[in-house]
Amino acid sequence: MESIEVALAEHSYQISIATGNLERLGEHCRALKLGQKVMVVSNPTVFGLYGERAMAALKQANFEVSHCILPEGEQYKTLASIEQIYDLALEHGLERSSTLVALGGGVIGDMTGFAAATWLRGINVVQVPTTLLAMVDSSIGGKTGVNHPKGKNLIGAFHQPRLVVTDPQVLATLPEREFRAGMAEVIKYGIIGDRELFDRLERATSLRQQDIDPELLSTILTSSATAKAIVVSKDEHEQTGLRATLNYGHTIGHAIESATKYVVVNHGEAVAIGMVAAGRIAVALKLWTAAEAQRQDAVIDKANLTLDLPSNIDLDQIVTTLKSDKKVKAGKGVFILPSGIGDTQTIAYEPTSTAVNVVSDPLIKQVLTAMLPIAAT
Amino acid sequence: MESIEVALAEHSYQISIATGNLERLGEHCRALKLGQKVMVVSNPTVFGLYGERAMAALKQANFEVSHCILPEGEQYKTLASIEQIYDLALEHGLERSSTLVALGGGVIGDMTGFAAATWLRGINVVQVPTTLLAMVDSSIGGKTGVNHPKGKNLIGAFHQPRLVVTDPQVLATLPEREFRAGMAEVIKYGIIGDRELFDRLERATSLRQQDIDPELLSTILTSSATAKAIVVSKDEHEQTGLRATLNYGHTIGHAIESATKYVVVNHGEAVAIGMVAAGRIAVALKLWTAAEAQRQDAVIDKANLTLDLPSNIDLDQIVTTLKSDKKVKAGKGVFILPSGIGDTQTIAYEPTSTAVNVVSDPLIKQVLTAMLPIAAT
Numbered sequence: 041m042e043s044i045e046v047a048l049a050e051h052s053y054q055i056s057i058a059t060g061n062l063e064r065l066g067e068h069c070r071a072l073k074l075g076q077k078v079m080v081v082s083n084p085t086v087f088g089l090y091g092e093r094a095m096a097a098l099k100q101a102n103f104e105v106s107h108c109i110l111p112e113g114e115q116y117k118t119l120a121s122i123e124q125i126y127d128l129a130l131e132h133g134l135e136r137s138s139t140l141v142a143l144g145g146g147v148i149g150d151m152t153g154f155a156a157a158t159w160l161r162g163i164n165v166v167q168v169p170t171t172l173l174a175m176v177d178s179s180i181g182g183k184t185g186v187n188h189p190k191g192k193n194l195i196g197a198f199h200q201p202r203l204v205v206t207d208p209q210v211l212a213t214l215p216e217r218e219f220r221a222g223m224a225e226v227i228k229y230g231i232i233g234d235r236e237l238f239d240r241l242e243r244a245t246s247l248r249q250q251d252i253d254p255e256l257l258s259t260i261l262t263s264s265a266t267a268k269a270i271v272v273s274k275d276e277h278e279q280t281g282l283r284a285t286l287n288y289g290h291t292i293g294h295a296i297e298s299a300t301k302y303v304v305v306n307h308g309e310a311v312a313i314g315m316v317a318a319g320r321i322a323v324a325l326k327l328w329t330a331a332e333a334q335r336q337d338a339v340i341d342k343a344n345l346t347l348d349l350p351s352n353i354d355l356d357q358i359v360t361t362l363k364s365d366k367k368v369k370a371g372k373g374v375f376i377l378p379s380g381i382g383d384t385q386t387i388a389y390e391p392t393s394t395a396v397n398v399v400s401d402p403l404i405k406q407v408l409t410a411m412l413p414i415a416a417t
Numbered sequence: 418m419e420s421i422e423v424a425l426a427e428h429s430y431q432i433s434i435a436t437g438n439l440e441r442l443g444e445h446c447r448a449l450k451l452g453q454k455v456m457v458v459s460n461p462t463v464f465g466l467y468g469e470r471a472m473a474a475l476k477q478a479n480f481e482v483s484h485c486i487l488p489e490g491e492q493y494k495t496l497a498s499i500e501q502i503y504d505l506a507l508e509h510g511l512e513r514s515s516t517l518v519a520l521g522g523g524v525i526g527d528m529t530g531f532a533a534a535t536w537l538r539g540i541n542v543v544q545v546p547t548t549l550l551a552m553v554d555s556s557i558g559g560k561t562g563v564n565h566p567k568g569k570n571l572i573g574a575f576h577q578p579r580l581v582v583t584d585p586q587v588l589a590t591l592p593e594r595e596f597r598a599g600m601a602e603v604i605k606y607g608i609i610g611d612r613e614l615f616d617r618l619e620r621a622t623s624l625r626q627q628d629i630d631p632e633l634l635s636t637i638l639t640s641s642a643t644a645k646a647i648v649v650s651k652d653e654h655e656q657t658g659l660r661a662t663l664n665y666g667h668t669i670g671h672a673i674e675s676a677t678k679y680v681v682v683n684h685g686e687a688v689a690i691g692m693v694a695a696g697r698i699a700v701a702l703k704l705w706t707a708a709e710a711q712r713q714d715a716v717i718d719k720a721n722l723t724l725d726l727p728s729n730i731d732l733d734q735i736v737t738t739l740k741s742d743k744k745v746k747a748g749k750g751v752f753i754l755p756s757g758i759g760d761t762q763t764i765a766y767e768p769t770s771t772a773v774n775v776v777s778d779p780l781i782k783q784v785l786t787a788m789l790p791i792a793a794t
């Protein structure tokens with residue numbers, strides 16, 4: 041049983057990682073002296089698999105437990121779903137001391153967190169992540185929110201959970217593609233700051249879901265959660281720029297997701313491709329050695345993630361999307377690029393620049409063109 | 418020109434109060450080094466009166482200014498209005514460094530603050546209050562939000578403004594009834610903590626809008642904003658209980674508003690009646706002298722606020738509403754009661770208790786019955 045602290049003064053909390061932790065959810069919550077009422081928020085798939093166990097554990101710890109089941113899928117990560125949570129929060133009389141438990145992946149986690157941030161100006165939320173991505177990333181750090189019809193995650197709030205309860209056992213039922221997506225974020229932590237984690241991933245013969253043994257899984261979960269916790273502790277509200285290192289692979293990744301309308305590749309797959317691209321940009325800028333970039337790509341490949349861009353992708357659209365990224369202010373943005381395994385640098389993105397030490401659109405296009413699948417070139 | 422600080426570490430901000438301040442809105446914002454883009458949020462009445470001046474002042478300070486006009490009235494204080502703000506925020510490309518300016522009363526202020534709290538997980542908001550209530554109360558303290566179809570202010574967030582810009586001149590166009598409503602909150606500050614302000618109100622021959630001279634108005638605005646700022650500084654998120662003193666007159670006031678479906682009396686009128694009732698409860702509990710309660714009532718009367726309950730009001734419903742108040746936990750709540758002019762105590766509310774030192778339903782009913790208008794008794 042591992043317990044990792046996210047140190048944020050009066051907003052501090054623990055990430056508890058242990059096999060069988062779902063059964064101890066009630067105990068964990070009890071220890072925090074949360075109010076009597078708890079509402080579990082989930083979707084039909086996850087609630088069907090784990091809802092009963094979570095509810096039973098909470099009831100056994102004498103909580104008054106209700107639940108709210110939202111429709112499944114990113115397309116329901118909307119204000120309308122948040123209103124469903126509000127309606128049930130009202131019906132069940134949730135008070136300021138009450139708690140929402142997010143039982144699910146990042147979609148459920150983000151929505152439950154946002155509802156908790158905004159119901160009665162803030163009630164407790166406990167995250168119980170059930171996807172690898174949620175365990176290593178989205179459940180930690182307090183970013184919550186929903187999508188606007190015209191853009192992802194535009195509506196939201198920072199609202200730290202009171203606790204994160206991770207039980208690796210629930211990953212047994214996770215679809216392989218979702219597992220793979222989570223592995224992209226794990227590899228990211230290795231590249232941006234945890235050389236030891238990267239070495240461990242490199243030594244494994246396979247990083248596929250069916251091949252990973254419990255011990256490696258435990259290392260992955262603990263190291264990744266620790267990496268995220270450290271960054272969040274130092275930059276709770278994305279102000280110092282440190283938290284931006286977590287965007288490694290994400291700038292191009294997001295543009296790929298957007299250009300393929302979020303249906304061809306999922307987030308993790310896009311981030312993996314984004315890391316491959318960022319690695320090659322770093323090599324072109326002479327920040328990184330080709331040999332280390334190659335080691336990164338090999339680990340990505342071992343996780344069964346593709347290194348190529350989706351075929352038929354429109355490179356001009358990717359570049360247009362990059363420029364309209366909400367993080368690109370006044371036409372200028374930044375790229376997080378590796379300068380070693382476990383090290384990054386922040387490099388200016390100036391779309392039309394011809395300087396040799398910044399990321400420009402021609403450079404991005406040149407790198408991406410080389411990443412088109414053979415058949416499409 | 419007065420400048421009052423709300424001291425909240427990195428969330429600190431100034432409340433600037435000065436005649437002609439609206440013309441200096443741009444300068445004030447510029448001094449804060451806010452980002453280039455500013456969107457003014459208002460309603461047709463207020464924007465018609467002051468929109469042009471506010472926009473011109475911002476443009477003159479070189480901001481890129483857009484506006485969002487929401488329908489007027491508390492019934493539009495909804496998530497649907499917030500979505501209108503989001504849509505325009507997106508259309509005008511607001512970024513994390515951008516600013517929403519709330520130009521209006523508490524309704525516009527609460528909604529604009531909530532939109533700012535939740536767009537891109539938090540952008541800047543500057544409050545430009547145009548009602549007396551907003552100047553002395555709602556623009557200060559960072560409580561933001563909207564109504565749920567089944568309850569007021571259930572959806573919201575704490576999000577401090579970057580600045581409050583008050584120009585007393587705009588009160589010239591405020592309907593008399595709205596002015597009166599704001600005076601109820603001013604009197605509240607006197608009773609709960611500012612004896613000097615109370616004395617000043619007591620010495621005035623009239624507290625009606627048409628009779629108040631600029632100097633008294635200035636005292637009122639400065640003292641009230643200071644009173645609110647002090648409480649907010651010490652209890653930003655309503656956790657220590659100190660901020661609860663601001664609820665003086667509000668517990669019964671809210672129940673009256675709710676029992677009359679928010680159409681018979683407005684918030685300030687209900688708070689005035691609530692203070693009269695709380696004063697009498699305090700006298701009944703021997704916390705307060707009848708003479709001081711009488712002085713409070715005389716000041717309320719001088720502001721042209723009624724001391725009586727609305728006729729035909731259902732006292733049972735008031736009591737039922739009190740018990741379902743979101744602040745009443747596990748059937749128990751508290752009342753803020755005066756124990757002197759400038760002094761309060763927090764007294765337990767136990768609906769069915771027969772103890773002599775707590776507020777109970779029979780005591781409340783007894784006091785309220787005596788406050789029914791003559792014709793209705």
Ligand SMILES: NC(=O)c1ccc[n+]([C@@H]2O[C@H](COP(=O)([O-])OP(=O)(O)OC[C@H]3O[C@@H](n4cnc5c(N)ncnc54)[C@H](O)[C@@H]3O)[C@@H](O)[C@H]2O)c1
Binds near residue numbers: 144177181218221
């Ligand atoms: N808040 C943050 O910091 C942050 C960080 C990264 C991503 N996100 C967000 O997270 C979301 C993606 O999260 P995700 O990848 O977890 O996807 P997801 O929540 O959509 O879950 C993926 C699928 O797996 C199913 N599922 C979940 N757990 C399962 C289990 N144990 N067994 C079987 N099926 C299971 C879900 O029902 C869903 O269909 C995106 O909306 C993204 O914006 C947020």
Ligand SMILES: NC(=O)c1ccc[n+]([C@@H]2O[C@H](COP(=O)([O-])OP(=O)(O)OC[C@H]3O[C@@H](n4cnc5c(N)ncnc54)[C@H](O)[C@@H]3O)[C@@H](O)[C@H]2O)c1
Binds near residue numbers: 590
């Ligand atoms: N956030 C807080 O801490 C807090 C505190 C108290 C009240 N509130 C909220 O404030 C709201 C009430 O605010 P309010 O009393 O200011 O009402 P309001 O915002 O509805 O304004 C009252 C009316 O006056 C008009 N008006 C405003 N300024 C004017 C001017 N200068 N000239 C002419 N007309 C003008 C408005 O258009 C409106 O019709 C409620 O929703 C309440 O919940 C919030």
Ligand SMILES: [Zn+2]
Binds near residue numbers: 177225290307311
């Ligand atoms: Zn990611």
Ligand SMILES: [Zn+2]
Binds near residue numbers: 554684
């Ligand atoms: Zn009030």
